[in-house]
Amino acid sequence: xxxxxxxxxxxxxxxxxxxxxxxxxxxxxxxxxxxxxxxxxxxxxxxxxxxxxxxxxxxxxxxxxxxxxxxxxxxxxxxxxxxxxxxxxxxxxxxxxxxxxxxxxxxxxxxxxxxxxxxxxxxxxxxxxxxxxxxxxxxxxxxxxx
Numbered sequence: 001x002x003x004x005x006x007x008x009x010x011x012x013x014x015x016x017x018x019x020x021x022x023x024x025x026x027x028x029x030x031x032x033x034x035x036x037x038x039x040x041x042x043x044x045x046x047x048x049x050x051x052x053x054x055x056x057x058x059x060x061x062x063x064x065x066x067x068x069x070x071x072x073x074x075x076x077x078x079x080x081x082x083x084x085x086x087x088x089x090x091x092x093x094x095x096x097x098x099x100x101x102x103x104x105x106x107x108x109x110x111x112x113x114x115x116x117x118x119x120x121x122x123x124x125x126x127x128x129x130x131x132x133x134x135x136x137x138x139x140x141x142x143x144x145x146x
Contacts, residue, residue, distance in 0.1 A: 007064060007076050007133040007136070008130075008133045008134055010057045010060045011057070011080075011133045011134075012130055013057050014054055014058065015123070015126035015130045017050055017054070017057075018123045021047065021049075022050075029042050044099060044103055047119075048099070051091045051092070054091040058084050058085075058091070061080075061129065062088075065081055076136035080132040084129055086122075087126055090119075090122040094118050094119060
């Protein structure tokens with residue numbers, strides 16, 4: 001039973017953490033801390049922590065996408081695996097490619113814009129995975145009741 005709900009839980013944690021950090025916590029830092037530099041420093045720390053949440057959730061989703069000795073992937077994974085991989089790659093690219101340039105204040109407008117777009121696309125990937133795992137969970141629940 002737990003194994004069947006694990007993909008939905010991982011997808012919800014991934015999407016929810018991206019939403020909470022990117023759309024609530026970080027904007028509140030910039031609105032409430034005394035300087036943009038301090039807010040930026042704290043935002044970088046939150047985004048770094050969030051990257052590890054994304055990586056952990058995506059890794060878990062990849063591991064449970066196919067049961068041991070099964071010939072095919074789980075139904076939810078067939079519909080979502082590309083988005084899991086894309087989201088994980090985006091998280092890594094933002095953390096190790098974009099963030100260091102923002103912290104170094106290197107062409108700040110370009111790298112901040114690119115990082116924002118990549119974070120948004122990662123959020124969309126997580127949303128698609130959540131949507132598809134929820135749909136698969138609902139379909140599985142209906143089959144067990146029929």
